Amino acid sequence: MKKVKKPVFFIVVICILAFAYLTFFGVHTYYGDTKHTYIKGAEEIRWGIDIQGGVNATFEPAAPAEGSDQPKVEDITNDDMDAAKAIIEQRLVGLNITDSEVYVDYSKKRVIVSFPWQAGESDFDPEAAVAELGETALLTFRKGSEASGEQVLTGKDVKKATAYSDTSDGNSGFAVSLELNESGKEAFANATTELSGTGGQISIWMDDNCISAPRVNEPIRDGSCRITGNFTWNEASSLANKINAGALPFKLSTTSTNIISASLGEGALSAMLLAGVIAFCIIAVYMMIFYRLPGFVASIALFGQVVGTIACISGFFGNISSFTLTIPGIAGIILAIGMGVDANVITAERIKEELNNGKTLNGAIELGYKRAWSAVFDGNITVVFVAIILMGAFGPTDSVFGTLLSPLFAAFGASTAGTIYSLGYTLLVGIILNFVFGIFCSRLMLASLSKFKFLRNRKLYGGAKIDG
């Protein structure tokens, strides 16, 4: 670290401060009344439902009624579950809930939904909403593009819809193939014969929402057709899922519902913020009293770590989308900051020790970081393992870590407690940032500061007073 020059300290500090400013306030431009967000600020952190209140529900296919022709729960396929997920997503949008998380647990045949809700919001009834989400979807095919059009088919006339890559007729997109049951063939043939002459449309409705309105190009008599329209893969499979959802012969019922009132209101959140600021100041003062210059550097590094964690949660970086922060998530931040304090304390203690062993100032700083490294590395890396396990165990089943650990946790099914997933995430991010700020940045800053003559007093590093 001999190459580190005096200005390095100021460059690092300015970088951290600029980063902090952007993280807290974001970058917005106003064009008239529309706000365009380039970088999300701290205000845009999404709070978990345990903090701001919300609904967390688990749906399972209801057991078929005695003597009905519904399939047994064991016979329900993964495709059916995807279809069920599609219905719920569609309805959430219908209820004007856009900030929801929906995921499927195939092994336990559950669909897990969570979305925020403020207690006391008078125009929204969470119980009714949950009940509505689980209703059997009503899929209809109608003549024309209006809801009032004459009904041609219903969901039970549809056998299967599949998304596929459509390369015929020089197309390069994706399309949906549709197969009908015997019951629907004739009606569909009649309707398409009538409409194809006039270039009319057939619209497909789920509940009260039009999900597609393809133009009829030719009469369809054999009960199998395709819906084309330069779809992307996502669009095509989404449409197929929705159509299948309408053909879904089972009702979903909730096996667990949690409607949580906001445990932290507006006032409580600011209290938390105040607590955080005070706690940070106490740590900074304590570090400066006991470790002087290294303590001062540590405080700056810790500040950088806190800012970095907030940035990763609010969605500061384009490639990391914003993340829901829950109470356990806050625990993760606290632990990561604790680890950051620890890394700095270990190093500062080491520097002090080396100075007392008679090393020169530069040598002591060098050795201090070198010797502390193995302890800090081993301690942090085990916590990283813990964080990854938490993310795998409690995260959405389709996430990277979830897939990785699925053999281990498959028996337990996906859990409704996304709150602990948040703990894993903040912990992981915090530890990575600890390596960046607590070790790399603080080392740069301290090495640079030690080049200043008036900061070469060994006492400033906790050493006994010998010549510098």
Added chain:
Amino acid sequence: MDKKEPKILKVYEKRKIFYAISCLLIVTFIVLTLVIKLNVAIEFKGGTILTYSYTGELKTEDIEKVVSDTVDDKCTITLGEDTASDSKTIKIQFSSKEGISDDKQNSIKTALTEKFKDNDVKLLESTDVAASNGLDFFLKCLVACAFAAVITIIYIGFRFRKIGGISAGVFSVVALIHDMCMVYGCFVICRFDINANFMAVLLTILGYSINATIIIYDRIRENEKLVGSKYELDQLVNLSITQTMGRSIHTTVTTVLAMATVCMVCFIAGVSSIISFAFPLIIGMIAGVYSSNCIAPTLWVMWEKHKAKKGKGKAAKKEKRSQRR
């Protein structure tokens, strides 16, 4: 090394006191669990609680009648107050552990709002978990902890193979279990609900405790290399603990101070949900630094000595005994 070298703490010699204290505490917690029942949140044990807010005056019997007229499940009703939203609440708890359907929840709501039109009955919270779902979640937490412990043992076994890795890993996990027991005890004594917060604290302490233990092991590993030939194992461990004591104290004091601040501010602001999480965290941190200094390394020394004895056979054993005398 100059003459200002501080006295080496005799941690190993006092180990029996530490074990006694820890065992006593754990036994106390077990007894307490049996005597005063544990408050397991229904997200784990399954069941249904519906909470409504209302204004004006309501009587428990009236509500009970409405609910029992609407659905035929047995329930208990308590009236209370919610500090967060500053309103009066009705809490309807059903005895069935399997949860009740959303249709039934809806009809209860409708019945209540119709019957008590003037009281502005509104849903505040509802928790409805089938017992099987709750158990799944609980087991999953345990498996996650166990898996994390196994990975830790393997990692420590690999990184600290020079000082007898796997056994060091096992004892770090013993210390970890010890800390978790302390956190559990804190929940029992303070009558906090065993809920997702409990799990979050346990998992946080898991990380904290392992880290604290590794710091000590790291120092033992380093000293083994530097001065290993000069010291007996127990003295080597004492030396390492003494050298890291500064770090142990300062890290613990800073983190505990920070958490205490959070506790205080939340107490003043009346945010109880955070206290039931921040306070056990403090206990866990203190337990963590205690166990990583006093329990894990001393147990590990005992194990290594025991192993050495066994390995050398009876002759060596006798020799050692006479040496000790």
